[in-house]
Amino acid sequence: MTDPQAGAEFTALDNMPFHLASVEPIRQVVAGLEGSCLDPGGRLTDLTPREHLARNAALFTAGGSLAREFWADTALGSRIQGTSARTATPVEMIDLCSMTCNTVLGVNDPWVKLRQAAFLLSPQPHYLPARIGSDLFYRVAHRILGRLDRFGAPGDFVINLRQCNGSDAVELALHAAWLAARGTPRRRRLATFRGAYHGESILASLVCEDDPAYGSGRALVDRVDNVVRFPSPRCDDGGTLSAESLATLDALERDGEEYFAVLVEPVQWRNSVHAVPLEFLRRLREVCTRKSICLVFDEVQNAFGYTGTIFFAESSGVCPDIVATGKALTSGHGALAIVVARREFAEVEPPFGSKTNSGDMLSFVAVDAVLDRLTGMLPEEFAALPAWLPPGLVADLRGGLLDTAYPRVAGMLADFLAELQHRFPALVGPASGLGLVRGVAMLGEDGRPSGDVAGEVADACLKHGVYVRRAGHCVYLKPSLSTTEADLELAGARLAATFEDVLHRAARKEPR
Numbered sequence: 169m170t171d172p173q174a175g176a177e178f179t180a181l182d183n184m185p186f187h188l189a190s191v192e193p194i195r196q197v198v199a200g201l202e203g204s205c206l207d208p209g210g211r212l213t214d215l216t217p218r219e220h221l222a223r224n225a226a227l228f229t230a231g232g233s234l235a236r237e238f239w240a241d242t243a244l245g246s247r248i249q250g251t252s253a254r255t256a257t258p259v260e261m262i263d264l265c266s267m268t269c270n271t272v273l274g275v276n277d278p279w280v281k282l283r284q285a286a287f288l289l290s291p292q293p294h295y296l297p298a299r300i301g302s303d304l305f306y307r308v309a310h311r312i313l314g315r316l317d318r319f320g321a322p323g324d325f326v327i328n329l330r331q332c333n334g335s336d337a338v339e340l341a342l343h344a345a346w347l348a349a350r351g352t353p354r355r356r357r358l359a360t361f362r363g364a365y366h367g368e369s370i371l372a373s374l375v376c377e378d379d380p381a382y383g384s385g386r387a388l389v390d391r392v393d394n395v396v397r398f399p400s401p402r403c404d405d406g407g408t409l410s411a412e413s414l415a416t417l418d419a420l421e422r423d424g425e426e427y428f429a430v431l432v433e434p435v436q437w438r439n440s441v442h443a444v445p446l447e448f449l450r451r452l453r454e455v456c457t458r459k460s461i462c463l464v465f466d467e468v469q470n471a472f473g474y475t476g477t478i479f480f481a482e483s484s485g486v487c488p489d490i491v492a493t494g495k496a497l498t499s500g501h502g503a504l505a506i507v508v509a510r511r512e513f514a515e516v517e518p519p520f521g522s523k524t525n526s527g528d529m530l531s532f533v534a535v536d537a538v539l540d541r542l543t544g545m546l547p548e549e550f551a552a553l554p555a556w557l558p559p560g561l562v563a564d565l566r567g568g569l570l571d572t573a574y575p576r577v578a579g580m581l582a583d584f585l586a587e588l589q590h591r592f593p594a595l596v597g598p599a600s601g602l603g604l605v606r607g608v609a610m611l612g613e614d615g616r617p618s619g620d621v622a623g624e625v626a627d628a629c630l631k632h633g634v635y636v637r638r639a640g641h642c643v644y645l646k647p648s649l650s651t652t653e654a655d656l657e658l659a660g661a662r663l664a665a666t667f668e669d670v671l672h673r674a675a676r677k678e679p680r
């Protein structure tokens with residue numbers, strides 16, 4: 169048994185990421201595999217990265233799915249060790265976007281891996297269809313639903329744990345809202361917002377604004393006629409809701425009986441990481457309640473740690489009728505998405521509600537372990553941790569990273585952005601977003617925000633060994649909770665080199 173006080177003197181700063189295999193009892197297991205075909209350090213093919221990448225066109229569908237910049241060998245936290253595809257030289261990449269926004273704990277989180285390893289060694293079924301129950305499934309459901317306890321009486325919320333991707337969860341949320349409105353055939357409209365992104369399946373993409381910058385290839389249907397896209401909610405310069413946003417609320421108040429749902433992303437990442445004003449969300453909640461419209465939050469980007477809580481309702485006080493989320497749930501250790509809904513929206517009908525690959529028990533172990541990491545362990549389980557766990561990890565598991573790492577990393581990130589603005593005023597404009605979901609505007613030669621420059625910078629960053637993404641006219645930064653000061657220092661030096669390159673090229677009028 170671990171002394172629960174053992175980690176007390178460790179602060180969050182001591183909690184450097186570590187590989188699970190570096191802990192003594194695990195090292196012994198790994199040593200038993202060395203030299204065999206199960207050797208965790210063994211190679212899987214004989215080709216070099218360059219040889220693999222040269223066969224891209226012959227092997228894979230074209231478009232965004234091809235590896236082309238970098239070859240990853242090993243990774244830990246925010247660092248990925250590998251090879252530059254361009255120069256074939258070794259590079260240690262700094263990941264400032266949690267591997268496309270999924271790995272809220274960083275890569276190879278030792279606790280999630282340990283929990284999955286323990287599960288794999290158990291005789292429990294590793295996969296179960298929807299009609300067969302298990303402890304794990306029910307435990308995860310209770311734990312996630314518990315986050316919304318303060319927004320209702322016990323049993324007010326229900327969960328669907330059987331989706332794989334965020335797009336599935338968004339679609340299921342819309343299906344449940346649509347079904348709940350079937351008694352009122354006038355309610356056929358869906359309200360969405362310009363600049364929002366809801367996924368890549370046909371329905372999810374149909375309800376988004378068609379944005380040529382991100383492509384618009386669809387199948388079977390080009391558009392639907394019952395989606396109303398309101399302007400992205402904003403405040404004016406004085407900090408009060410813009411006239412357009414007030415007009416949106418008025419329109420929903422006036423025509424509310426025609427809407428079955430309003431779908432909103434609390435932080436519109438693709439819209440240059442725009443955080444929807446809280447006042448708008450509060451008033452939207454009031455209108456939806458008055459008019460019996462189902463309010464759906466698409467929290468695929470922001471939930472599970474990125475804005476400091478599990479669900480946005482917990483920090484904002486605005487609780488939707490349905491939350492759809494995915495991505496960070498498993499911190500990249502399995503494909504899982506969920507829908508949490510008020511009981512009025514509990515019903516779903518076949519063929520919806522149960523995706524084939526959502527019966528993967530390792531994903532449920534992962535979400536359970538991610539909850540341990542973010543919010544702290546259940547006290548009786550914390551008291552039974554193995555004695556050999558590193559004290560820093562034990563300290564983290566007591567109270568959870570949302571209380572320790574989140575304020576530290578969010579604060580470091582805010583300083584990091586301010587420093588970039590200070591150093592590169594000609595290129596770096598205002599920051600947007602909140603918490604760990606941040607954008608920083610890239611300015612063109614005319615001093616105005618430019619999507620082209622943001623794209624150019626994001627591409628150049630990868631060549632300089634920093635992984636970020638483009639989001640509208642911003643560079644999108646969404647670091648994991650494992651990010652250290654040293655990570656940001658190195659990332660800052662590389663971003664500075666990237667910015668200098670871009671400015672230099674612009675000064676010499678070199679083609680982009």
Ligand SMILES: Cc1ncc(COP(=O)(O)O)c(C=O)c1O
Pocket residue numbers: 332333334335336338365366367368433437466467468469494495
């Ligand atoms: C806000 C939002 N909704 C939905 C999705 C779709 O999620 P997935 O790609 O897992 O289908 C995404 C993906 O980026 C997203 O950012």
